[in-house]
Amino acid sequence: MATTPRTERAAAxxxxxxxxxxxxxxxxxxxxxxxxxxxGEVATLLLRNWPTxxxxxxxxxxxxxxxxx
Numbered sequence: 001m002a003t004t005p006r007t008e009r010a011a012a013x014x015x016x017x018x019x020x021x022x023x024x025x026x027x028x029x030x031x032x033x034x035x036x037x038x039x040g041e042v043a044t045l046l047l048r049n050w051p052t053x054x055x056x057x058x059x060x061x062x063x064x065x066x067x068x069x
Contacts (some may be wrong), residue, residue: 027050031043052058 027046031040031047034040034043045066
């Protein structure tokens with residue numbers, strides 16, 4: 001049986017760079033003003049499925065210091 005050499009790139013080492021904080025983005029404004037079809041559709045879906053303050057839930061496992069094993 002012949003084998004095919006793997007062509008995937010090796011996984012990159014994790015970066016210490018922090019991701020940008022988009023918590024302040026106004027999704028309603030983004031959905032209303034964007035000309036990008038995909039971004040507009042995603043923003044619309046986010047708004048349609050956005051929980052109200054009463055429905056929002058956070059679990060202990062979601063915390064930044066929790067190590068999952």
